[in-house]
Amino acid sequence: MRTAVVCALLCAAALPGPSAAASAPQAPPAAAQAASPAARYAAQAPPAVSVTVAVTDGRDDAEAGKRLDYRITVHNLGSTAVRGARIEQEMPATTTSATAPGATLEGRGEREQKAVWHSDLPAHDIQVFTASAVLGDRHDDTGSAAPGTLRAASTVCVYVGESFAPTACSGDLDDLPETHAEAGGGNGWVGWAVAAAATALFGPGVVRAVRRRRAAQPR
Template sequence: MRTTAVRALRTAAVCALPCTAALAAPSAAALAPQAPPAVSVTVEVTDGADDTEAGRRLDYRITVHNLGAEAVHGARIEQRMPATTTSATASRGLVQGHGMGRQTVTWRSDLPAHDVQVFTASAVLGDRPGSAPSAAPGTLRAAATACVYVDGNYAPAACSGDVDDLPESRADAGGGHWGWWAAAAAVAALLGPGVVRAVRRARGVRRA
């Protein structure tokens, strides 16, 4: 009888080990750190124009779309205005920076899953001095960019840009006139001595 009881206890202990492991496995999985859901957002910025000029106001529309199945909390939407912006305004946004090339607008917002949100801002452009910084070096363009930042990251999750052509500045146009006069003066300096000699020869022939 004692031997039978011992065998029964051993059998129960052997069966209990897999059961205990099976019960402990879900608990360990629950305690393991879970990877955050992937964030998938897009942003588009446009002012509805292809060209602009100094003194004109540009009205920007920034559209942010959360493509993911999870909400994004505390997203930061930031727009950098064109380099020649003299003043900027934004609905529900914070305008920062003063002077040309330093105007930015920031919004803070939650982005529900599969939701689309629209933000608006305006910029008034000034003349483009030759020393002004440009978002598009070597070109005459008014460039604006909009980016979305999530989870406090410094790298944007998405960015978009809008570019408008600018006319030649007045300074450049004036420089063109001065260039023409300079070229004319150079031609006169080269041809002047020859013209004088030709006139003197003609007078000498007439006197003879």
């Protein structure tokens, strides 16, 4: 009996204990260690999108009181659908009223009005949005594109997700007429009228004075 107990103790002492390598936590694979934070973020980032936008009102000039009808075309060129795209149109600075079916209108005063649409853009899909703006009188010539003119500008941008940077933008420009042209022309006619009146009043006296001077000169 003692011999059996001693053998059991000796066998237990001879057996190896738990491996340190087995009990230690295993290190992550070398590929995972080599991956940088930027690489891990890139793997989680949404795929790049390819979207274009175009806007036109079908004309090149405008004037106060007229309505401009805009047509906005958004084209998703990519093979991936774009969810929750945001399309924003800035109305011309002199806009007094605007309409945009399906959009939310922001701002009420001049230089502040904007239309905002929210829409999904399926892959390779084209979507069309419409809006209208009625122009009011402009107050100065600041920013004239050419002597006597100012442009009514409208811009449209497409935003993807929560980004503040647009994915695509486009614009439309219309020339506005010179609002002070008649006033300037009126001042010119007033000047001509004054000159004509002065000539009628003083012209005969000047002629007589010239004749007298010539008659008084010795020949």
